Every structure is written in C-alpha cells, then in structure tokens.
Amino acid sequence: MNTSSLTHPARTGLSPRLWLCLAATWLIWGSTYLAIKWALVSLPPFLQMGSRFLVAGAALAGWMRWRGVPWPNRREWGHAAVVGALMLGGGMGGTATAEQTVGSGLVVAFIAVMPLLIAGLQLLWGERPARLECLGMACGLAGVLLLTQGQGFEASPAGLVAISVACACWALGSVLSQRVWPLAPGAMGFASEMLAGGAVLMALSLATGETWPQAVAPQAAWAWLYLVVFGSLLGFNAYMVLLAEAPAGLASSYSFVNPVIALLLGVGLAGETITAGEWQAAGVVLVGVVLLLTARARSAGR
Template sequence: MEERNMRRLPKTVLLALLTVYLVWGSTYLAIHVSLISFPPFLLMATRFLVAGGLLFGWLKLRGAPSPTLRQWRDGGIVGVLLLAGGMGLTAVAQQYVSSGMTAVFIASAPLLFALWGGLFGEWPRGREWVGILAGFSGAALLASGGEFAAQPAGVAALAGALVCWTFGSVLSQKKLTLAPGAMGFASEMLIGGIFLLGVGLVRGEAIVMPLDVRAMLAWAYLVIAGSLAAFSAYMYLLANVTPALASSYAYVNPVIAVVLGGWLAGETTGTREAVAMAVILGSVLLLTTSRSRGKPAPEPGAAPIAATAVKHH
C-alpha cells in the first residue's frame, strides 16, 4: 500500500523533494564559508537579488507576465518573512551557535508548521504526527554527538528565524496570492533581497575586500543551487504537498551534513548516527506516504519549477 502511495507522487514532487534534501543539506557549510568575506545580511541580500534577477529575466524572455501589484505585495511579505527573517537570522545565528544546536532548532520546524497549520484549520493527521515526532527525535539523536554551545544572541536569532520561516511558509499557502509558478518565486527573492540589503546597510555591514576565493565559490553555490534550485523547489512543495512533507527537509538535512562530513572531512559515523538516520528515514517514509493536500500536483511539464530546478541546479 505504501509503495503504491509513493508511486502516486508526481515526478516533479519527487524531484523537488530531492533538490531540497540534497542542496539544503549542504548550504549550511556554504554559508559558513561565505561569511569569511560576506557579512550575514549582505550575504543573503546579494544571493537573493542575483538569483531573483536571473530568474525574473529568464521568465520575461520566455514571455511570462509580470506580477500584479497585489502579487508583488504578497510576494514581498513572504520574501521578507522567509528570506530576511528566516535565512537572514539563520546566517546571524551561525556566528554564535554550534552546528548541533542549529540542527535541533531546524528539526523543530515541522512542529511549528503543524501549529501554524492548525491555527488555520488544518491539523496533521495521526500518521503525520508520528512522522513529525519520529523525525524530530531522530534529528535530536543525530545532533546529540556534537557540541551544543550557544550564546543568547544566537539562540534568539535562531528562534526568530524559525518563527518567521514557518509562519511565512504557511501564509504563502493559506492567505496570500502569489504570482503563478516561478514568477512568484522571483518576486519573493527580489523583494526579500531588497529588504535584506536595507537591513545590512543600516547595520553598517561591509563586504571584506579582497574577496576570498573560497567565499566567492560558496556564494555562487548559494545563488545557483541554494536559491534558484532549492528555494524554488521548496515553494513548489508548499503549493502541492502537505506542510509536514514539505518541511521534512529539516530531518534529512542533518543526515546530508553527516554524510558530507564523512566524505569531505573524514568524520566517522557510529551506532548512534546510524540509528538516528534510520529513524529519520522511517519518518520521511511515513510523511511521504501520508495523504496529499487534497489537490493533485501538476504533471511533469505543467510546473515551471520542474524546468527551473533542473536547469539551474
């Protein structure tokens, strides 16, 4: 039965899930490296302004209509909450908080998704609750082997980032009217990037010159893979699957980080990590095979994100 349910997921949904899982599992390292030359808010501002400008220009060349004034407004609200509040504050927090603490905070995102969704009248069902709680337990177990150092400013920034990210995500589903398809993603990145730029300038941030080569390569990765591919894929998931499944990246990303650590840094994986990753895999299977949002996702070819995610990854 579960296998049949998984087969019902359109290929575009599976592609978007894989994109978010794999890319966002590596972007924390890219952010850490980028901070060598870029201060937090200017890092995120330049990243999303370039990505949003490229996506907007590509769509206009293909004849896509520009967003209406209301769509710009609603895209701006989502962009400020997700990009400035969510990602901007996360970049700030990474200066003060250990990776273990960050992983546990991020893993609580599906729980907040469930709360916000319930306030808008859509609580998770029993199977989804099991998947959410199992995923959080697995992520906490996986992170327990690391250091949990944190300064109060970092904890506050992480908490603010989590609230902004989850609330903005649910608002984009329930209350706001975004431009269709990838144009909605472009408007969010452009408005969010402008807001981030203003915050960075007000805070007196400045890019460290000359630019470090590693920081520039990491920044380019964030633009192409982290923004054009993964952020667009995430917004597509929000529109087509349950909040619990869309937010399951929070459990998978620490697993990707552990795998990358073993591959790039020679870190060893013990019994605790193996058990935690098995629990996380089980939670994702539960969420993947649970009910849909009640409306089918577009077939391959009908969703602009399918081409966007592949083309820019």
Template sequence: MSTATSLALRPNALLLPALLACYLVWGSTYLAIHLALPSFPPFFQMGTRFLAAGGLLMAWLLARGQALPSATEWRNALVIGVLMLGGGMGLTAQASLHIGSGLIATFIAVVPMLTCGWGLLFGKRPSALELLGMAIGLVGVALLVQGASFAAAPGGLLCITGATLAWSLGSVLSTTRLPLAKGPMGYASEMLCGGTALLLVSLALGEQPTWPPTAAATAAWVYLVVAGSLVAFSAYLYLLAHATPALATSYAFVNPLIALFLGVALAGEVVTTREWAACAVVLLGVVCILVAGQKSRKH
C-alpha cells in the same frame, strides 16, 4: 496498488536527480553559508544572494513571456519574503557565526512541527500523529539546546529560534492568507522582496563585506545563488509535480544528516554523542509529521 508503488514503477529519468539535488544541495547550503561568512556578513550575504537569484529567475520568466505579479501578489511577496528570507534565512546566517552548520540544520528540521503549531491559529487542527511528532520534536530540541554547542552560544540559539518561527509562519501565511503568484514567478518575487529587506537590515547594522572576497567565500556565495536558490528549487518544484508529497518533502529529515556529515568531515565541527542522540529524536518527530501529512492527503 499504492501511490508510492505506482510512482516507483513509472519510469522517470529526472526523479532521482531531482531528489539528489534537494538532498545534497540543500543539505550542503548550511556549510556554504558558513564558508561565505569570512567575506560576506550574514544579512549582506543572504540579501545579495536572493537579489541575484531572484533577478536571474525573474529575467528568465519575463523573457518567456510570463506576466508580472499583481499589486496584491507583490504585497504578499513582501510579507512572505520578509518573514521567510529576511527573518528565516537572515537569522540562520547570523546564527552560523556561533553554531556549527550541522546543528543549525538539525534545529531547522523542527519547521514542520512549528508549521503545524501556527496552523492552529488558522483553524487547522493537527492529527494525533502530528501531535505525537510535535511532542517528540520538542523533546529532541530540548535535548539539543542543552548540548555544549548551543549552551555556549545563547545569541546563536536566539537567532535560530527566531529564524524557525519566522520561516514557519511565512510558510503558513503563503498557503492560507497571503498567496504568492503562481509557480516560479511567486518565488522570484519573494526572493526580490526578501533580498531587498535583507540588504536594508545589513545597511542598518553597518555590515561591511571584505573586499576583495576570498576565493572560498566567493565560490560558496555563487553556489548558494545558482545551486541553492535556482537548481534545487527547480528540482523541488519538479518533485511536487511528479512525486508523492511524502517523497517531495523528505528533504526535511535528510538535509540535517547531510549537513551534520559535511560539517564534521569538511569544516571540523564537533558534535557530541548527546547532540547526535538529540538529532535522532528531532528527526523522528519530523518523520511522524511527514507521515501524518501523507495520510491526511490520502483522505
């Protein structure tokens, strides 16, 4: 009996809720970022979000008696936080000023492919299926950026490209050269360091939040802190411990679909037929990468 089959037969009441949390919550965070922008500028929004979430998580862990990260783990958290949250999420929010949330989510779906590419620098050779997935994904991205939305916003395209490169590099470093503290403590330290870096960038850019913020922007920001940074991440940790790797990482191709639907249905975003086709090609490449990763773990 395969691992996936045995997992499906093993009763687990929290598996489906955890999957839905990762799919629906992370898929909707792109729209939440967009809705918070009128009152919370990009880097200020992300900085305050991660400082709040990181502070809450750190306080909860310390109350449970967990030890603080070591000096080396704090250093690693600073580097990873700057890359993944400072560069990755900060530039994603900046791109949201110019490009629809659904298309941004689809572009970010290439992160697994970029992670494979960065892995080459650390001696990780991709399999034939991973190379195929990367090639398909690149074709999809090429089609996507030629669409009307990206063509009309070269600055947004530059930001989201930088975001995916920074996030994927941080992902590789965190699992190879710069490991974080184990478990949620590592994520809490990363959020605190990344949030601080984001606020410093916000200060340097002279960002000015609107005060008082609108009700919609405030609700979106709270949603990002509580649901996006705490609930969904806890659900993801649960999936990593109780589900197959392929199932746990399946959010990578489900989130863009949810983000596209929400952007069109709730925010009036326009996605052309060509862009829908490009999204399908990108997601096909992601599926190849995930299947290849699952096969490599079995051997």
C-alpha cells in the same frame, strides 16, 4: 491534485518534476548550510544572503520576462514582500547569523523542527493533528530542548535566538504563502519573492552596520556562487513548487534528510565537533519528524 499520489509514490507514481524538486530540497539544501558557513569567511550574514537572493531573483525574473511572462501585479508584489521578508529576511538571515557562532550541523539539526512548527500553525486553519502527529511533535520538541542543552548552543545564546527566530519566520512564511498571500503564478512569483526578500536583507545589512568586504576570499566566493545557483535558483524554487503543488508534510520532508547530510559534511569537511549528546538529540528530533510525516501520509491515503 490527488494528495495520495504524493504520499504513496511507489503505487501511483510521483511525477518526475516533483521527484526532482524533492531531490533538490533533500540533497542540495543539505549541503548549503556548509556553503553558508564558508561564505561567512568574507561575507557577513545579511549581505551574503541579500546579494545571493537579489542576483538569483534578477536572473530568474529576467529569464521569465524574456520568455514573455508578465511582471506580478501590485497585489502579488505585496504578497511577495511579506512572504519574502519572513522566509528570506527572517528565515535565511537568521540562519546565517546563527552560523557565525554555531556549527552548520547543529543549526540544520535544529531546523528539523520545521514540520512541527508548520503543523502547529495549521491549527489556525482547523487542521487538527492526529495522535501520531501529536506524538511526533512532542518527540521533536523534546529533541530540540535536548539539543539546546548541548555545548554548541549553550556557548552561543545569540545563535540560539537567531535560529529560533529563523525557524519561526520560515514556518510562518511557508504557511501564509499557501493560505493567505499566494505569489504570482509560476517562476515569476518565486523571482518576486527572492527580489523582495533580498531587498529586505540588504536593508538589514545597512541598518545593522555590517562591514562590506573590499576583497572576498576564493573559498567564500565559490561558496556564494554555489548558494546562488544551487541553493537559490534550484533548491529554493524547488521548495516553492512543492509548497504550491504538494501537501505541506511532503514539502517539508527535506527537514529529516538535510540534518544527516549537513552533520556529515560539517564533521567531514569543516572539522566541526558534535558531541555524543548532540548526536542523540538530533536523532530524537528526526524521530519526531518521521512520526509526523508518517501520520500525514496515513491520513492522506485514507
């Protein structure tokens, strides 16, 4: 696939399928962080995420089997187990854990560093960043360091550790799914990852002694359902399509749209408080991400 068509859509045209996938990761994922926060009212983090991905994975796998798509083979299940454990077990589990003590807007602002982590990991495969990319990574790192000095993360060292682990796991899983351990083709591969990752999350829930609720508040139930349908079946599958068919920079471009949406929703709907310094730090992170993606677009267009 010609990557220039992905980085210069206005001139050569981006396929409607990829446009929809981008919209899902940009807009839907920006709202899921607040939904995670609301679901935490009744559902602890690992249980919330594990049940979410098991249900979504089972629904997608069932649909694909009904259409005659075969199950992944043993090797592909092994890949799904590793990638699912990293991206869902560590990535999504860590995100939900962080949101217990840190506002959803700050969490997603921290997650904006994801393209910088992915660019760093790509060095292992000989993809050296250009000067503009280095500037973007330095700017993003500076923004994250400023963000961790804000009231939100200073008040919750455990939340800072959780979101740091989540970002590292998600970035590593994303790169490995492209480079080393590809999933089964198409939606069945995504379903296998959700099933494997969901199983890991449920095991973590049991291992950490999470209390499973006897009743779920209506707000938490609706938030959980939103996460299953929109966050997992639509948003997560859209991201995996982008990973498989688009450059890593474009696939991770959600990271500079999500913070804006999440910050606004957190303040407007959840009454979260963001200090002026935290707003500025988030802005520095976003500048770094934009520089990185601009550099990737230029190199792809040559």
